[in-house]
Amino acid sequence: MFLRVLLCFVVAVSLCAAKDIGYYSAIVRVERLLLAERKMVGKVKQYISQGGQVTGDLRSYVDSYDDSWLHPPRDDPLHFAHHPVGAYLLIKRLSQKHMKGVFQQAQDLIEKPNILVELPDKEDLEMSAFALVRLQLVYNLDINSLVQGQVVMTVTSPQSAVPQHIAVTGMEPTLTLDLSDTMFIGDVACRQNDSESGILWYNFNLASADGLNSRVKALSRIASAHSKLKQHEKAFAIYREALELDPDNQILYADYDDAMRLAALGGTAADEAPAKLKASLAKSRHLCRLDVLQNVAPRRGLKCRYVRDSPDLYISPAKMEVLHRKNPRLVMYHDVISQNEARTFRSTGFPKFRRTLALDGKGRVYIDIYSVSESGSIRDKEDSFIGKMSRRVGHLTGLSTGPPHTEPMMVFNFGLGGAIQHHKDYMAEAHKYQTALDGNRMITFLIYLNEVEAGGAVVFPDLDLITPAVQNAALMIENLNKSGDNLPRSQHAGCPVLIGSKWTAIKYIREFGNEFKRPCGLTPDE
Secondary structure, eight states, X not given: OOOOOOOOOOOOSOSSOOTTOOGGGOHHHHHHHHHHHHHHHHHHXXXXXXXXXXXXXXXXXXXXXXXXXXXXXXXXXXXXXXXXXXXXXXXXXXXXTTHHHHHHHHHHHOXXXXXXXXXXXXXXXXXXXXXXXXXXXXXXXXXXHXXXXXXXXXXXXXXXXXXXXXXXXXXXXXXXXOHHHHHHHHHHHHHTTOXXXXXXXXXXXXXXXXXXXXXXXXXXXXXXXXXXXXXXXXXXXXXXXXXXXXXXXXXXXXXXXXXXXXXXXXXXXXXXXXXXXXXXXXXHXXXXXXXXXXXXXXXXXOEEEEEOOSGGGSSSOEEEEEXXXXXXXXXXXXXXXXXXXXXXXXXXXXXXXXXOOEEXXXXXXXXXXXXXXXXXXXXXXXXXXXXXXXXXXXXXXXXOOSTTSBOOEEEEEEOTTOOEEEEOSSOOGGGGGGGTXXXXXXEEEEEEOSOOSEEOOEEETTTTEEEOOOTTOEEEEEOBOTTSOBOGGGOEEXXXXXXXXXXXXXXXXESTTXXXXXXXXXXXXX
């Protein structure tokens, strides 16, 4: 299975989310939601201070709004949208049923509201909770710290049996999850078929339980999760522990009997994941963690130099860093765009955003709940700036980048815990019909449009290689060799964004039209 970004349709510039997108699917939407709420609260507080009268619900909402959200750190006005717990709490607060009426009341008080916003819904809340599950799993986050708003990675090493805790962020007293949040997150993990993560979150509730009922509830959830994993003996033992605390609970008795019957039958869950895939996933997670820890030494043999592969680069040569020499060749070009150009990329792409879709091995389109992002497709003729950027890609690579030799430029913004699963950018045999006219995807040219505070690297598990998200730089991935044969070791994955927002632009360069600019070598493996 591999991912393939599909072309997107034009949408209107609006804060209102369409049916196929949500606030969780792009951090830029969370940012705008945060700013809309902050502006609304500020105006209502000003109205009250001037003697205005408001309803009880609106006053309660404004009074409960923490002033630290109204006055964020000066160096990061979007701090709470970029923090995973902050984003979850924002969506949780505004997805409550009564908030629609509260916002309507607030807008009615303002002569020129200009703050029209579609509030998040139940799906946004559930998927933002699942983002915390995904981040905890990939980065091995300490749940006890996370519920206090602190992002702390648990690191084990062969030299020490005692795990180390390394803080990525400081303590955030305003970002606190309560026991109802952690129970909800565990429930979401189980609904999304990740019962192992669900057990971790339920165990936090069990350890923090302050009464008989909350302890029984946590034990029941843990036992149910073990049952889903077909670990019936564990489930039976935990149900028995819960019944010892609450012997009159008839529902528990029924679940206990089922677990006892299944445990007597024996058997454990069959691990259906291929060993190679499991090893690749484990390797990718390891590389993602190393990227955040920033303890990866430069690779031996790394070469950096100025290049002039095009007449347009004679005055201002490209800064090229060779990350991997061949099979596949990976190159990082530094400073390929300016800050202003990066902003133009983002503002040009956002109006066209739709949820990024995936294509499975049989050509069927689906939404991947793990690969969370939105994207917009822009043809060179639609926008002069995009045409200019496509030509610049051609100058750097020495290839033809105008239609029909390339696909339209794609602009992406990743969502909460946004990642891209393992994939190869070239078309597999099952999709040869898609390459009949333009050839296969020969080169991937990935431009980083902003700085990511933590996470968001692209990792190559087969090469044991991390390519961090470097602002204004571009990563060139060779997907095919010169003879047109696929390069399976080009398989890569995008690490989840742990803190911050990740914007990228991608240009896929096809084979046809580039035969003489990238001719075959003297040997088949070139």
